[in-house]
Amino acid sequence: MTGLPDPGARDIRGSAEFERVAQFYRRWHAPAFGAVSGAMSPAASPDGLAIAFAGEVRTDLEGRPRFRLCLAERSGIRQLTGPHPEVDERNPQYCPDGRTIAFTSDRETPGVQQLALADAASGQVQDAPAVDGTVEYLRWSPDGARILLGVAGLGADLAGGEGSGSVVRGGRDGLPAWVPEVDSGVSGEHWRSIWIYDVAGRSVERLPLGGLNVWESVWCGPDAVLAVTSPSPGEGAWYTADLRRIELTGASAELVHEPDRQLGWPAASPSGRRRAVVEACSSDRWVVAGDVVVIDAQRGTAAKISTADVDVTHLQWLDESRLAFLGMRGLETVAGTYDARSGETTETWSSAATCGDRYPVASFLPDGSAAMVHSSYSVFPELAWLREGKVETVASLRHEGSDHLGEVAGRVEPVRWTAPDGTEIEGLLCKPAGPGPFPLVVNVHGGPVWAWRNHWTxxxxxxxxxxxxxxxxxxxxxxxxxxxxxxxxxxxxGDPGGADTHDYLSGIDALVARGVADPQRIGVTGASYGGYLSAWLITQDRRFAAAAPIAPVTDWYSQHYTANIPFFDELLLADRPQGTAGRYRERSPVTFADRVRTPTLLIAGAEDRCTPPGQATEFHRAVLMAGVPSVCVIYPGEGHGIRSFPAIVDQGARLLDWFGRYLPAS
Structure with missing residues (x-):
């Protein structure tokens, strides 16, 4: 049963399917309008009694969510700052004495985050001098006298996992509509820098970095920072970034670690003697999960440490010798500590549930306890403490809408199967009540280096x-x-769309054999690398009744010359685009589009710099030329993935209609 009279219609707001999907999201979100219904960036108070966080507050289903500075205490959740419907507040961090919370706010200019400070008791806010750009993160110095600000120029790129596009979305500075967009390569607005705010003097100063772009940074003792840097601000330059210790005077930028993979989550002990960083094979900035390298400046040593087989996604020194970490081991989220003096690693918690957003993150205190946003498919996000291996809920964000969603959205279960070469593959299966077989949609994750976790969404x-x-x-x-x-x-x-193709197909075979999936009703979707695989799979296998690639790569040649991360496709393909043969041709879905027999819905964001919308258009035209139904939908104002209402409603209606036409659920 289909829901749209014409899947190629531009405006579907009057359709029954659009209204039905809109009602689904209203039932989900409306009961919490005006209240805190989501959370990110938890920050533990030094006394262990409160958790500051950025609380999601919606008042309607329009645009993207905005966040407020909030506290979770035993008495419940408190919005610390006053109601400002148009203001977005993020990145809370407690001062070491617990009296002040530094955070960022765009109250002066929409979309441009600047430093602000709030009294932790009263919520009274004090603004700081503005910096040239938008503040992406902040860190208090160990003595609480200064605040490190990571600042991005207003033309800098967002990472793919953040939605791509520029760091500040919106209008064109009041310019007439005819004024062109101009790209001349790297400009001053693309750089990321470090600024230092002096609390007593209420002044801010930019560090002289001598042509270094700083992707991430933390304090490294009282007079230096530890930073992931590159000599260029282009998003592709991140893939070859190194780790440096930068003196506050800017007189020195000592190379600390030069990796052969990508870097993320730098951390330093209070004195700066010991440093750590995650080194990993990575697809996107801020999506780094891998090995931990610990560097001892006094001894001049650098070594990878044992992390109990965990791919680490968060690091924090508890004191001069103990390093806390958080990450993933299979489908589990795991926390642990490493003692640099003894060399021992201790696992402190593991769970099928998880914490954080893209990857597990938390905020640790010196005693090893941690503040987190805890959730699973059956547990609505809650502010919680991790103490002595147990999760203690402080305040749940549950509401009538989330309870309704829990009633209609089935359940999740881990599944495992064996690929043709004997490799065990695992995943998570969401399914409705009842025995099956069900129509099955395979949802391919992005990256490719990322992973599905048992998360609320x-x-x-x-x-x-x-x-x-x-x-x-x-x-x-x-x-x-x-x-x-x-x-x-x-x-x-070196093998995208190779062996991993059979990891997906064998998973479908396993669910068909188990009576879960109907072999005549198989669909595939996914975003980013998942969009690529969704397009690729239908050129390799004809079992799919429908496909919906989102933000895909479909032609590695044109991707290389139009995306903002050309280094990545060379890394992934282990090849160069020059010439007419090789993996750039052999692993491009568009090369084999004449094989496609699967009706295909392609979705992209007009502002996506990571996988530009032309990738979707190119494959769409090729599928039409093959005589197969195809629709291509490009959303204005959206980047890498659709993140705003009512575009989310529109996308949901189109997806349901497409799959309903070719693999109906009833």
């Missing part, structure tokens, strides 16, 4: 929508995924 805003309509949704973690070590993650490099 799991595979995105539309997964629960699918399950509520009778679809089972498989979330595979094939080779290339995080949580299985670097060898497993690197197995896809």
């Amino acid at each position: 799991l595979g995105g805003a539309y997964v629960r929508l699918f399950v509520s309509r009778g679809y089972a949704v498989l979330h595979p973690n094939p080779r290339g995924s995080s949580g299985r070590g670097q060898e497993f993650a690197e197995a896809v490099f």
